[in-house]
Amino acid sequence: MWRRRRHDPLAHVNVLELAPIRIADSEEVKGRLVVIRPAPRREGVRGAVDRILHLMSTPRIRLDDRAAFVWELLDGTRTVEEIAQLARAKFGEHVEPAEERIGKLVAVLRREGLLAYPEYDDVR
Numbered sequence: 001m002w003r004r005r006r007h008d009p010l011a012h013v014n015v016l017e018l019a020p021i022r023i024a025d026s027e028e029v030k031g032r033l034v035v036i037r038p039a040p041r042r043e044g045v046r047g048a049v050d051r052i053l054h055l056m057s058t059p060r061i062r063l064d065d066r067a068a069f070v071w072e073l074l075d076g077t078r079t080v081e082e083i084a085q086l087a088r089a090k091f092g093e094h095v096e097p098a099e100e101r102i103g104k105l106v107a108v109l110r111r112e113g114l115l116a117y118p119e120y121d122d123v124r
Contacts, residue, residue, distance in 0.1 A: 009120045016084070016099055020106055021076035024114040033068035035061045035114055061114075066091055070102055074115050080106055 010018075025036045037059050063071055069090060073083045084098040095101055109115045116122075 010117070013120075015103055015106065015117075016081040017079055018117045018119065019076050019079050020074050020110065020115045020117050022071065022074045022114065023116050026071060029062075033063045033071060035063060035071065037061065038113060061112075066095055067105060070105060071109075074106075074109075076118060 024038050027034055027036065066087065069087060070083055073086060078086075080103055081099060084095075084102040087095045087102060088098040106115065110117070110121075
């Protein structure tokens with residue numbers, strides 16, 4: 001069966017040049033940074049499905065020290081490439097290849113609705 005794919009506005013964009021911003025809250029719990037997954041905002045049937053899936057998902061995500069370092073830098077003022085350079089300076093070979101690893105982390109966080117690219121995503 002043929003399925004329509006959603007258009008990805010970032011398909012031809014170098015995400016290393018973008019400056020993502022956190023759209024979820026976080027807090028420190030027992031020395032670890034915990035990101036709190038925001039509740040869905042959609043209305044209608046799709047919104048109801050999103051709310052059910054949200055209730056079934058993990059509401060709080062604990063980050064390791066490297067991911068927490070990156071999370072704190074996601075303020076919309078630094079590009080993914082700049083964040084990778086800062087992570088490399090702090091953690092050395094433990095983040096290599098830094099651009100690839102930080103890029104994948106940022107992609108997962110965006111897919112999970114925890115951060116956004118202000119130039120491409122609806123940031124309210």
